[in-house]
Amino acid sequence: MNTLMYDTYTIFWREIKRYKKSRSGVLIRLIQPAIWIIVIGNTFSGTQSLIQSVGFQGEYIDFMTPGVIILTAIFTSIFGGVNTLWDRRYGFMNKALISPISRSAIALGKMFAISLISALQASLIIGIALAIGVNFPNPIMIIPIMGIVILFSLGFSGISVMVAATAKSQETFWGVINFLGMPLFMLSPALFPLELLPDWLATIAKLNPVTYTVLLVREMMTGVSEGGIPILLSLVVLFAFVFVMIGLASYVFTREVNRPF
């Protein structure tokens, strides 16, 4: 167990080092969510009455900011595994595979690094949101929000690492990831309340871990609970999602990297 932790940390260390040295990516990845907040947040400001009809008193931009935080987390973490493909192509993976560390440690190290990076990106988005005047009545809540973003991203990075280990090419990876990412984001209350979705869509949304995460972050940011789902249930769903993804990702990753690339 100790060895697994040490090895996981080794891979984590390497991923974070790489991230730190590729600073240009940090800003580029912030552009899209910033556009979401500024453009969509203002474009849909006229929907305030709709939002208020389900009990949310603030402005639309306050409502959707938690959604954009999660959007950042989704895409940072689901794209994050792509370097697995580079690692396999350029030999780093083989180096790790012929060393005594376990395959699970490689997957987990990557996942933890991705989730930390994802949390950093999300915190920058919170900064942008505050800068443009989004309401955040209780700033201390940033701490649990970051905790939730890290957990959620850990689960989502599992998807990314699994897809990257299974895909033999960049094309396959991006195809699958784009197929998964957008629908998971859209089928959640990130942009509109669950109550406003048609019943069948709301039912699908309730099967989506993104939904529970958005509800948690929204409640912490705005103090308004929404959708009639208790915090405890959301937390249980989130934790279950993370545990399942950690197990699944380790298993799939180990199986796939043992096959010739």
Place this chain on the structure above:
Amino acid sequence: MRHAINALYSIEIKSLTKSFGDVIAVNNISLSVESGEIFGFLGPNGAGKSTTIMILTTLLKPTSGQALISGFDVKTNPKQVRENIGYVQQELAVDDYLTGRENLLLQAKLNHIPKGEIDKRIDDVLDLIELSDKQDKSVGTYSGGMRKRLDIAGGLLHRPKVLFLDEPTVGLDIQTRRKIWKYIKKIHVEFDMTIFLTTHYMEEADQLCDRIGIIDGGKIQVIDSPKNLKKAMGNEVISIILQESENHDYFLSELKKIEFVNKINEDGSKLTLFASNGTEVIPKIFQISSKLDIKITSLSLTQPTLDDVFLSYTGHEIRDDDSGFNQRREHAKMKRLRA
């Protein structure tokens, strides 16, 4: 389970076969490498060298047969095998984003070098490969030769019992290649490792290896020391380039009748004769050619090289396969790697 204690052989390969679908990459090979030996696997691209190394380093599972590293079976005890090996891949597997030292630190952690020893070990290998002054520069700024040296340093940081070098000097210029050879020899003496290397450069095998296995088409053609291989060739090699002629085949059969001619290889208009007494053979060649009215464009007499050894065992030269294509591919890959 067998234990590694006092294993005489660092590497034992028994009837090893690996096929990918219909393609048999490694065909029933057997060989043993003694502890402390530098063994070279020589063959053209696609001969099965890298596949063999990947099996020995636990990256691929053999289709059949057995391979033991320090007494541990690669199939049933991969973890113990991994604790005993270092592997420097054909591709440069250093991380451009990290500095030289950080690359080695990563390698040290991957191989569970005790914390207290890591710094000293890294200092030592940096010194050995003469990269101490560049250690804190990002690897993105290194030349190809420096990257390769760093990569090799990473492979021996944890002092493995067996070091695998897959084409250690491919794509490097001749000065850099010689420098790498120097380092390999130094490593071998300093750490007393068994080294298993693959190459398609004759000179490399000749310079470095105690013994050479020539592999072609997935099969081992011969295993011996470079010296013995050359000696077994007969003393001299006569290369002849002919102008085209109808009597070509007849000429060939007449040449075979000459005393001292042990073997003839034919490659289009180029003939290579292996003869134990070249100076007496040459006049006879001219007698036959003038009798048959065959024009000889050039003729040369040389001492045998490993090139000739290779030719005599495989029937073709090591460079006349698709190596040009592979080199271009390699080059393109390196360019992408740096991008």
